[in-house]
Structure formats: structure tokens, C-alpha cells
Amino acid sequence: MNHLPLIIKREYLTKVRNKSFIIMTVLSPIIMIALVTLVAYLSQINNDKVRHISVLDTSGLVYDVFEDSEFTKYNIINNMSLDAAKVVVKEQEDYGLLHISAFDTPENITKGIAFYSEESASISVISDLEMKIERRLTDLNLIAKEVDISLIKSSTIDITIKQENFDGERTSKLDSFFKLIFGGASGYLLFMFIIIYGNMIMRSVIEEKTSRIIEVIISSVKPIQLMLGKIIGTSLAGVTQFAIWIILGGVLFTLVTLIFDIDLSQLQTPQQQLLQQSLSDSDINTQVELGLAAIQRLPLVNLIIAFFLFFISGYLLYSSLYAAIGAAVDSETDTQQFMFPILMPLILSVYVGFFTVIEDPHGTISTLFSFIPFTSPVVMLMRIPFGVPIWQQVVSLIILITTFIVTVWFAAKIYRVGILMYGKKPSYRELLKWMKY
Template sequence: MNKLGLIIKREYLAKVRNKSFVVMTFLSPILMVGMVVLIAYLTKINDNERQVVGVLNESDFFTHDFVGEEGTSYLHFSNISLETAKDSAASMGYIGLLHIPENSDLEELALQSFFYTKETPSTAIIDKIEGVFNDRLRLNRLQELGVSVQDFATMEKRFELKTATFGGQKNLKGINEIKAFIGGGFGYLIMMFIIIYGGFVMRSVIEEKTSRIIEVIISSVKPFHLMLGKIIGTSLAGVTQFAIWIVSASLLLLVTFSIFNIDPSALNATANLTNGMTGDIAPQVPTIDKTMQLYAQELFDIPWVMLISFFVIYFVLGYLIYSSIYAAIGAAVDSETDTQQFIFPIILPLMLAIYVGFFSVFSNPHGPIAVGFSLFPLTSPIVMLMRLPGGIGEGGVPIWQVFTSIILLIITFVAIVWLAAKIYRVGILMYGKKPTYKELWKWLKY
């Protein structure tokens, strides 16, 4: 055990003292924050650039329909000819001129209306204008059929289906997606960690082979201890890196937010604007706040302690399984260029887990695909974590599934580490040729 400690310490220090590790660790958060700031800045510029549309309305309709909204404003001309209006719209840099001619019949008027532009207009602006016309036309047609304005308003009220669990717990629309997204974040983190740090383990094994120190070392320690020490030491370096990132990134975010005076809660504010056109805005605000509160409550109710504990369990087991495969690959080859054919089969289940997770678990967290992949050991660390934010037990993941997946994971872990250690033990002393799968199979029997 003492020797294992020595190996872990050396692997950890070798990784942490590496220049590229130091650079990556301290540069990444700066890059990440830089990206956020850049996006925030660009969004701000985008918002500030307003599109102006000139409106020459000669009719009695649409007097109050074209009002400014997010990103677009309308400038109304009156008592000038169409040509003058076009000229002035062009000279003032408007993106176009909407001409609504005089006509007492709304249907005909709509057909006669024209949108003149400098360049081919974007579909967004066309949709906006068409939307205004369509709303107005629909109201008009219904009125002709004898529907009053009040009846129309009543008719326009949208229905929202309320949902609840059998136990009477209230469900919120989209909360499953939000929960799966949180779980997905954890799953994604595991995948990235496995790919990045598994790669480090593999390269470290290859380095020992190419520098020919391997035989010196394994004349003192068992190859299995060397492999284990390497995996643990490297992952501790990874944990250090993640810890530094999380701490420094959140610190930097706080600092930038206070410098640029961005209110993080304002990021959700745009959601309120979509209701702008329906008219009576004022009474709706409390409802939205209430819904938001429910969402917040729901997020708060996610069993974080449970989730993080399971994250640790699945992370440790998943990482150990994959990194011992990486170590075996490193031992089997002589140089990194030879690793491609072996790497692909490892990445495959990881990618599959992420895609299955995002497509299948999001739409149905307890469907057969989601259950299957959350039990299969090579994908369960990622897929199960995407399901877990829904809770365990009633309304969530059945307890037996969680236990089965963990037990399968442990069995797989023991089997894979045993097999990987065998390949590792033979591979580290083999030089000169790139082995085939058939040869790897033979090594298992040495």
C-alpha cells in the first residue's frame, strides 16, 4: 500500500507540475468567462440595433397595430405621396416601407398592401407584418360572421393542461426537461472527464513504455499497482483542476457581473415580453411570477444531496472502468498514433449515452430505452444521472433500477479492471509492433 501511495503521489505531481496542465487550468476559466462576456456584449449590441420600418398608412385600419416592439420600430408617415415616402425611407436608412393603401374593404386592402425594401427582407420581419395582418383579418372575418369583440377575446384565451402525479403532486410543464438537463450536465461532465483524463492515463502509460522506464519500475512494484496508482493519481489531478475551475470561474463571473452591471436574473426577463401583443399585460405579471416561483420551488426540491452522492458513485465507478481500458490501450501500443482503432470503441458507448440521454431521456425519462441504457454498465453512469433529478422511488427512478445499475457497474468494474490489468501486464513489456485484437485476446491467456 505504501508503494501505491508513492506511485499516486508521483503521478499526481507529474501531472500537476506539467506546464500544459498549469496553462490549461488557469487559461480555461479566463477563456470561459471571456466567452460569456463576449456573448453578453454581442447580445447587447444586437439589441441596440433597431430595425426601423416606415409605414405609410392611408387606410382607416391598422392605426394602432404597428407599434414598436423588441428590435423593431415603426415610423408612421402621413399626408405624403408613396414615392416621397419611399425616398425618405431609403434616405433615412430604414429597412423598408410598408404601404397600406386607402380601401374600405379590409380583404382587398390587405391584398393591395405592399412592403418595399432596400434589400431582400428577413423572414422575421415579414412574419411580424403578416402576423399583424392575419390577426386583424381573422378578427374582421369573425366579426362578419357575427362574433363580437368580447366573444373573440374569450375565444382567444388559451387552455393549459394541468398535470399532477397520482400522488397529487403538481407537475410543471417542462420541468422534466429542466431536470434532465441538470442530470445531463452531470453526465456530460463525466463523459468529458473520462475522455480527457482517460487520455492522460493512456499517454502516461505510453510515455513509460517509450522512455523504457517501465521494466525498472515493475521490477519493484506489481504492474497492477502501477496501473491503479496511475489512474488514481491522474484523476486526483483532474479533480484538482475541476476544483480550481469551479472556484475561479464563479469568482470571475461574480466580478464580471458586477463590473458590467449585468443582473443575472435579467437573463430570464425576455420570457415576459412574448405576451406583449395580447393586450392587458398588467394582470398577467403576477401569474408569471407565481409560475417562476413554482419552478424555483421545484428546482429547490430536486434532491441535490442524493443527486450529488450518486454523481460521485457513478463518476468513480464509470471513470475507473473507462480509465483502466485506456491504460490497457496505452500498454498495448507503442505510440499515440496507434491508439485510434482502439479508442473508437470506447468513445462509442460514451457518445451513445449522451445522445440517448438527450433524445430519449428528455422526452421520456422512464421509457424502455432510458431504462435499458441506465442499466447497461458502459452507459449507465451518464444515462442514470440524467434520470435521477426526477427523484428516486415514487414518480422517479424505481429503487431496484438504481441498485441493479450500481451492482452491474461494480461487477463490470471488477471484470474490466481484471482484464485490463492482464493486457497491461503483458503489453507494457511488448515493443515494436501494433497488436491486433486477436493478439490482445491471446495476451489475456498468458
């Protein structure tokens, strides 16, 4: 008799109807969006504040590079000693005082520039000032050495390297950006999914043990059916939750941006900077076109198929281990010793993914870890957007599925024996012994 659909249905419904599950499903995106909005809002307030910076330029050669901008106002001080200027600036409660001492050659002046402020100044302010002064001083230096600046400016060449592989597919920085996003997102999604719902499976197995219903159930169904039913039911509940999160999050995000008119681009990640850098000199229309073209250049079909295959096998591999742990222990507090060996390869794969793959998607380490079954789902998902030969994907998938089958067999053994063991906290050696029962 096949009771799998019945078990899946029960697992799914109990999970989905659970109050804390419902609360988490609704509340999580709200909290997330609220936090993002808050941070964006706060950094906006921070940037809205106008900074007054006083400049005491004794040399008289640099002061005119300081032009007022929206959030920074410069106040040029003349004919005042440094000490007097400090007192004045402090009384005015200005942001700070920039002092440039007199110099004979532009090279020497570098030692004579200082910034005085009440609190230590923000890095962006300092680097902005440094950039302004540097430019002017370089120009002065060139003039002093009798170089024609206009000649330099007119002969400056700006290039963007076109990247193309041997098959004629073009790539660009924008492409790399999308590859990073696709790879990183799918790898990270799998990681999160395993941690959240793996734990949920484990807890529900433990619950069956503590409520002592397990023996009633397995007098009707085979333990492996029960285990698979639990894994699939819980996963479906997880997919539901994720879908709701994405939809609700998207809607809330749009609403918040519209209502509060918050510019979320102020929360920039390095990837976004990379994107902007690559787009900086094109107008909006070409940006969209370039973006679409870049997405189209991704191996989309391969990406989607591989995503499902690796995601599902990777997730099942880990969740069967979680189920086995749940069966082996009596309470959640006893799970610690078994959790570590599961989390290790998982965390390792995310590190490899985010550091090695991004740096060199086809290097030895990336390739190696995309074949080792416990790290391959995450690492391979991150590599695929950069173009992985099909044979590598197939081999990795075969290894993964073989491992999955062995693991399920192994987990089912532990599960079968473990669910009927009460009051014992098993050691690894005992788990091995259970294999033989």
C-alpha cells in the same frame, strides 16, 4: 507492500505541477468567460441599434397597430405610390418598407402584404410584424362576421395544468426544467470528464513506455497497482482542475457581470425559455420560492448518492480502458484504431440522454440504455432526476460494477503485457492473444 498511495501522490503531483496543466487550469475559465462576455456584448450591441421601418398602408386599416418601441420606430407613409415609397425608404436608409395593399375582405389581404428591404430582414422582425397584423386582421374579420370581440376577450380562459404523481408529489414545468438541468449537467459532466482525463491517463501510460521507465517501476510494484495508481492520481488532478474551473469561473462570471453590466439572459437557451415561460406570470418573490420548492421536490439524496456512485464507476470503467490502450501502443498516433470503440458508446449515451431521455425518461430506449454498462452511467444520471425506481438503479449499478471489474481484469492483462512490448503496433487479434500470456 502497498505502494498505491505513493504512486497516486506522484501521479497527482506531476500532473498538477505540469506547466501546461497549470496554464490550462487558469486560462480555460478566463477564455470561456471572455467568449461568453463577448457574445453577450455583441448581441447587446446588435439589439441596441434602433430599426426604422416605414409602413405604407394603402388599406388604412392596419397602420395604427404599429407603435414605436425602444428599438423599433415606425414611420407611417401616406399618399405615395409603392415605387415612390421604395425610393424614399432606400434613400433614408431605413431598415425596410412594409406594404399593405388595399383589400375588400380581411381574408384576401394576406396575399397583398410585402416587406422590402436592402438585405433580407431578420426573422424576429418579420414574425413580430406578422403577429401584429394577424391580430388586427383577425379582429377585423370577426367584426365583419358580426362576432362580438369583447365577448370573446372576456370569456377567454387561461389555464396551467397542475401535475401531480400518484404519491401526491406535485410537479410543474419548473420542476421539469430543474430535472433537465440536473440530469443533463451530471451526464454531460461525466462525458467531459471521461474524454479529458481518460486521454490524460492514456498519455501518461504512453509516456512511461516511451521513456522506458516502466520496467524499472514494475520490478517494484504490480502492474495493476501502477495502473490503479495512475487512474486515481490523474482523476484527483482532474477533480482539482474542475474545482478550480468552477470557482474561478464563478468569480470571473460575477465580476464580469458586475463590471460590464451585461445582461446574460440575452443568451437564451431553450431551457431558459422554458423556465421563463413557466415563470412569466409570477413576481420575483414567488419565482424564488417556486424555484426552491422545485429543487426540494427533486429526489436530492438519491440524486447525490447516485451521482457519486455512477460517476465514479462509469469513469473508472472508461479510464481503465484508456489505460489499456495506452499500454498497447507505442505512440499517441497509434491510438486511433482503439479510440473509436471507446468513443462510440460514450457518444451514443450522450445522444440517447439528450434526445430520448428528455423526451420520455421512462421509455423503452431510455430504460434499456440505462442498464447497458457502457451507456448506463450517463443515461442513468440523466434519468434519475425524473424518478427512477431504486431497484432499477441498484441493478444497473451492479451490472456496471461487474463490468468494471471484468474490464479492469482485462485492461490489467493488456497493460501487463503491453507495457513491455515495444516497437509493435498490435492488432485486435494480438490483444486477444495477450490475454493468454
